[in-house]
Amino acid sequence: MNGKIRVLVTGGNGFLGRAIVKALMIGRDFNVAALIRGAGFELDVPFFRIDEMDGLTSYLSILNDVDVIVHAAARNYVVSDKSVDPLAEYRRVNVEATVNLARQAAAVGVKRFVFISSIKVNGESTPLGKPFTATDVPHPEDFYAVSKLEAEQALLQISADSGMQVVIIRPPLVYGPGVKGNFASMMRIMAKGLPLPLGAVDNRRSLVGLDNLLSVIIRCIDHPVAAGRVFLVSDGEDLSTTQLLQRLAASGGYKTLLIPVPVWFLQLAARMLGKKDVAQRLLRSLQVDIEETCRLLEWRPVYSVNEGLAKIYK
Known part of the structure; x- marks a missing residue:
């Protein structure tokens, strides 16, 4: 991609989405805008407010000048979901809204769609010393993970049908300033x-500091090898x-x-x-193997676990 890359970040006022926007504002290679829910946005970038993300929302007026979408908006995992039909609620946001956005993006010529998924797609635990890899057969064990897997599968099909590039990132537990x-x-x-x-x-559990995750996301925006791949990410120390x-x-x-x-x-x-x-x-243990991520993206974790934990309290 030549010139400044125009990036739209969804979930721009969430824990991860806001951090992505901030990171892209620093880089001179990006023009960034945010898609948010709610009344306002404190960061000095263009933003678009919507009341709801679902299978019917129209994004066409927003997407005309977008090269890459980083899709961080989601219905996140809730330990005790009190919804009448939790799976339907997860699917409404994590699958139907994602597919709707991706189809409209492909139709107007968005070049790449970076999807923030979850390691829960792989499963809930690993035998000690036998980490998950990106090529493992998925084994989601709850409604949230099922919805993320279904979204991944739908996005890859949209990519195959349209030519829009899709990149999938599956982080484990993410921590950093403002974590909830x-x-x-x-x-x-x-x-x-x-x-x-x-x-x-x-x-032994893998986790990923916010800055390490952000560095992978930014790498996936335009790295030529990233298209069509699934990446696992962690701090590199379990x-x-x-x-x-x-x-x-x-x-x-x-x-x-x-x-x-x-x-x-x-x-x-x-x-x-x-x-x-x-x-x-x-x-229980949950370990991830980031060797392929490091090799393909020519990437290493930017900060150690100790450095990442210290950032929480600054």
Whole structure:
């Protein structure tokens, strides 16, 4: 792509979308605009407000001057989804809205569609030392992951039919300044200095700092090898839950009391309390292999885990 690349970022006022916009504003090679929901946008870039993203929304007036879409908007994973039909809700946003946007983009000549998916498409856990790869057969285990896989499949078909390039990125847990959800909850607990029974967890989990993920996303906007591929991304260092909590506490300047309770007891207690999903994320391993991502994109993680955790508290 010659000249400045015109990029539209969806979900521009979300945790990841806002960070993508900020990163692209720094680079002189991009003209960036944001697609947002809500009343306003504090970043100094053009933005387009919509009330809803679904299978009927028209984007044609927005897409005429766009070269690349980075699609970060999504209905994110919720541990206890109270919707009457959760799968239908995930599909409405993550599949139907994505397909609708991609079809309109292809029709007006958008060159590339970068889709932010999830490692949950691969599955929920891995045997220790046997990480997920981009070529593994997908094994989604919840409605959110099913919807992300269905969106991936639909996008690849649109690409085959239209010639618009599609790039898929599957991050694991993303952390960074402004992080929300389970990671933010964990930070609040650490800040209170409450004892946690997680001092003997010897699993391994991949995670990705926001800046490392952003560097991969930016690389995928115009890297010639990226088209049609799936990329897994991480910080390149897998931590046990115990190690993560220790490093998080050190980064925040907190004292931590991690009690070494046997993992089998934690698993039993979680089942009895109906917290099996929470226990799985804390106790089991989930590792990703980023060797192919590094090789094909000529990329290495920009920051270490320690550096990434320290950025949260700045």
